[in-house]
Amino acid sequence: MISNDNLKEIYRSMHLDSAVSDYCLEIEEGLKSRFEEIDRVAEYNQMKVLAAMQKEKVSEGCFYESTGYGYNDEGRDTLERVYASVFHTEDALVRSQITCGTHALTIALSGNLRPGDELLSPVGKPYDTLEGVIGIRPETGSLAEYGVSYRQVELKADGSFDYPAIRAAINEKTKVITIQRSKGYLPRPTFSVSQIGELIAFCKSVKPDVICMVDNCYGEFVETIEPTDVGADMCVGSLIKNPGGGLAPIGGYIVGRADCIERAACRLTAPGLGKELGASLGVNRSFFQGLFLSPTVTASALKSAIFAANIYESLGFKCVPDKDESRHDIIQAVILGSAEGVIAFCKGIQAAAPVDSYVTPEPWAMPGYDCDVIMAAGAFVSGSSIELSADGPVKPPYAVYFQGGLTWPHGKFGIMMSLQKMWEKGLVTL
Numbered sequence: 001m002i003s004n005d006n007l008k009e010i011y012r013s014m015h016l017d018s019a020v021s022d023y024c025l026e027i028e029e030g031l032k033s034r035f036e037e038i039d040r041v042a043e044y045n046q047m048k049v050l051a052a053m054q055k056e057k058v059s060e061g062c063f064y065e066s067t068g069y070g071y072n073d074e075g076r077d078t079l080e081r082v083y084a085s086v087f088h089t090e091d092a093l094v095r096s097q098i099t100c101g102t103h104a105l106t107i108a109l110s111g112n113l114r115p116g117d118e119l120l121s122p123v124g125k126p127y128d129t130l131e132g133v134i135g136i137r138p139e140t141g142s143l144a145e146y147g148v149s150y151r152q153v154e155l156k157a158d159g160s161f162d163y164p165a166i167r168a169a170i171n172e173k174t175k176v177i178t179i180q181r182s183k184g185y186l187p188r189p190t191f192s193v194s195q196i197g198e199l200i201a202f203c204k205s206v207k208p209d210v211i212c213m214v215d216n217c218y219g220e221f222v223e224t225i226e227p228t229d230v231g232a233d234m235c236v237g238s239l240i241k242n243p244g245g246g247l248a249p250i251g252g253y254i255v256g257r258a259d260c261i262e263r264a265a266c267r268l269t270a271p272g273l274g275k276e277l278g279a280s281l282g283v284n285r286s287f288f289q290g291l292f293l294s295p296t297v298t299a300s301a302l303k304s305a306i307f308a309a310n311i312y313e314s315l316g317f318k319c320v321p322d323k324d325e326s327r328h329d330i331i332q333a334v335i336l337g338s339a340e341g342v343i344a345f346c347k348g349i350q351a352a353a354p355v356d357s358y359v360t361p362e363p364w365a366m367p368g369y370d371c372d373v374i375m376a377a378g379a380f381v382s383g384s385s386i387e388l389s390a391d392g393p394v395k396p397p398y399a400v401y402f403q404g405g406l407t408w409p410h411g412k413f414g415i416m417m418s419l420q421k422m423w424e425k426g427l428v429t430l
């Protein structure tokens with residue numbers, strides 16, 4: 001059997017000191033039952049995905065590529081039926097032509113809203129890029145430019161839904177309600193699927209025909225149910241996050257009611273064309289295989305996040321979510337309290353990467369940010385955040401946000417390397 005001593009030997013050969021690995025391995029010891037729970041969820045979700053693939057008769061022919069218009073792309077159409085089956089929806093749009101998560105959300109929104117309609121966010125400010133899409137921040141081609149108005153209801157101070165204010169905000173123009181599951185990079189809790197279900201039920205009790213859309217980014221397969229199981233009309237996400245399983249090289253998805261998907265598809269391609277067109281080129285195999293791996297990959301990312309929260313909290317750093325909280329997405333924030341901490345943490349994540357491990361990340365003035373930002377990523381797919389990655393705005397409270405980890409052993413090593421770099425700088429005592 002491989003003992004911790006064997007492990008520590010190979011860790012040492014990879015420049016991880018015994019003092020650091022001893023500290024971390026002891027914390028891991030205390031997480032066994034928590035990890036077992038995560039494995040059970042992964043097992044359940046693996047069966048869900050497998051059953052969908054069997055039911056829809058995924059075959060070798062699904063992996064052939066189509067070109068040009070992409071008529072009769074059997075793989076693409078089967079994949080969309082598999083997604084619909086996994087999410088228990090009438091239909092799905094899963095395409096390489098969807099550039100990223102923001103694009104998928106844009107298609108879902110602009111496909112289903114018409115001039116004069118109103119969009120409501122009952123959960124406060126949406127993800128940064130959505131501000132431009134909606135027109136909260138003026139951008140060319142925003143929904144505001146097309147005469148779609150927007151309303152927002154803030155969460156209550158304790159992070160819960162402000163039902164009276166939501167009731168008051170829903171009016172005759174309200175057509176779509178957008179609910180972001182993950183906190184993203186905001187200081188509010190991530191919502192559980194059942195909380196989202198309650199919110200949707202409330203909104204529909206006020207206005208039965210309103211379309212409820214959930215931004216599901218980073219949330220897929222963290223629980224055994226998805227927002228579409230609790231009343232969401234559409235659920236939207238990116239394939240270079242959880243559901244792509246690390247293998248999808250690009251893409252996004254929308255699952256939901258057939259009429260909502262049809263309207264979104266007519267926006268992605270063109271009115272009258274809809275889902276019929278769109279060559280898959282050569283990506284079908286990676287979309288299928290990535291979805292197949294996604295439940296266990298998501299479990300690895302979750303374990304990495306919980307491992308980090310337990311380590312850093314034990315060293316006195318505030319973690320969001322905290323070490324014991326139940327998880328509804330894969331993002332972990334650690335408040336390191338100093339610029340040196342943020343930089344050292346990111347350098348450790350980079351040093352542990354399979355790609356570009358030899359480069360040293362440095363803070364830089366990224367467009368769209370009001371301060372320097374440091375980013376660590378050594379990913380097979382550029383910008384993929386289901387792969388172990390971290391970034392930190394270099395300003396108070398000096399928080400680092402990290403997510404991902406395609407395998408648990410790699411996620412674990414990445415977190416230990418982050419601590420190694422902190423320790424070398426004298427920022428922690430072990």
Ligand SMILES: *Cc1c(COP(=O)(O)O)cnc(C)c1O
Pocket residue numbers: 100101102103127129180182183184215217218238
């Ligand atoms: C990642 C993410 C998006 C979309 O971001 P892209 O970078 O465009 O893929 C939207 N909402 C949330 C909550 C996200 O985490």
